[in-house]
Amino acid sequence: MTAARATADRAGAAAEPAARSGARRLLPQRNPWRHPWLLEGFTWLYLIWSLVPIGLAVLFSFNNGRSQSAWQGFSWRWYFSDPVNSVLHNPQLHSAVIQTVRLSAYTTLIAVPLGVAFALGINRWRGITASAFNFVMLLSFVIPELIFGVAMFFVFTVLFTSVHLGTLAEVLGLVTWNVSWPAIIVQARLATLGRQYEEAAADLGANQFQAMRRVVLPLLSPAIFASAVLVFSGVIDDFVLVDLLNSSAGNTPMSVIIYSTQRGGNGGPALNALGTIMLLMSLVLAIIGFAGYRWLTRGERGSGVEALTTITGAEG
């Protein structure tokens, strides 16, 4: 069926110049609303190209051999059975997993409240100072991470030298890099909410603080939740900042371990296992994010597609 349609498509395309001339223009020969099979085929090809290599990389994390490209049977050895080189027993790989989780948790706990408060304040204050700071925040969102990382590296090595390179420097850098997520998403939600709920609360006798805590924050909860998911997953995926700001094996997260071990050689399937663990962490987070966002926005008209794009950061 697909092939037949594609052939018809091609025949139609050949007839196009003829259709353009004279009266035939008014008599369309093809159904203009037919399904674009060629386009759909292309989309599937793209999806296969983008996802199959990852599937293979996951597969090789279970390889019962040292190769990342020749299958030698199934085993859990690179996860936990190998007493030396598995993720569980190799201290470097082991601590990388813990460091990634730690960095994600710390960064989320600091960046989200900071960004939400910033968004609320900036959005309602509306002076030239507020606009200028909002602009700075947006610049931090689009600046290439390498340039920001270089600046961070210098500030911790020559100015704030009591912050040594390591976990603290990593967290400070990651918070700055990620604070724009809550700041942007909360401002977008504030724009769609309008001020009427707050004004109603004020009319009913609430002071500013009460209106904020009892009315605005609950209304913002989907946006706050979505930004927490984005920050957490962003830190799991982060590479440049942690690459520049780590100082020893104990504070090096998974992404940097994969990079520095694999570069210029065969790192072995234990790296695939590490990558698969990262993938699982993100997957669990995505599911929690999707389900949580749907639950928080129950009773609103939003669709599943909208929830999906919001927790991925495409709607902000």
Added chain:
Amino acid sequence: MTAGQSTRRGWLARAPARPATGRRFWVLLAAPGMLWLILLFIVPFYAMLAIGAGQLNVVLQTPVPAWNPLAWSRGNLLLVLHDIGGTGAFIGPIILRTLGYVAAASLLSLLIGYPAAYFVARFAGGRKGLFLVLLIAPFWISYMMRMLAWVDLLQTNGYLNRGLNLLHIAPVNWLGGNPVAVVLGLVYGYVPYLILVLYAGLDRIDPALIEAGRDLGLGRARTFLRVTLPLSRQPILAALLITVLPMLGDYYTNQMLSGSAGTSMIGNVINGQLQAPGLQGQGAVLSTLLLLVLLVPMIYYVAATNRSAREAA
């Protein structure tokens, strides 16, 4: 008149000032974030500038920052400019190579990403959720994991060479400094971001406009060229910016997929100078120069998204 005025006032002036009642509350709420941005975003860039404009401690090979603008020296800047354009310059060719790689990779990304985003935004119908999950999946998978996947495939005895072997093509040394592997790696790494931005933009195009084109007798191809494509100019620009900006600071994709000096990009130079004793000042200058060049597209992007956000509100 109103529209023209608001454009002229620019996006910084967002709304008329509100009465000052309760203003202190909002200032207090914003203050921690503002302080954080000053200390950990603005000050670091000043530190970078001060190191670039500073001197070198010749004994320790450490940079000596010049905090006072009156004490700024041009030493590092001249060294960097000499490396870019002087005799025996090594950064100049790397800049050209970076531009070539980034241009090729972003155009290829657009050629791959646009049809896919267009299909999902327009024609996926009831299967939109499924397609979106698949399109978004790479976004949730760590960049390094995705590069690792290609390192596995491209190894000398990897699946790609074994596939070529079936076609009686001799194995290719993909990971030994092959520019094709690096450009394809960049495409593979960044195309999900581009698709997501494109999808969000294309999804907002009113289908009625496209139907109108059809109703007025345009064929499928001409509707696309005359209606859809002009309407997607803004999303295309945004999507290209969102991929080009990070690509210009990329130093890890080529390290993962080649590691050869023959495929170095500007990011590798900066990263290398950062690690090399005595060269940190030059690294600071090079980062500052890159920032100055990119400031224009960055500000454009911020202004454009700000404008479209206000139009949506």
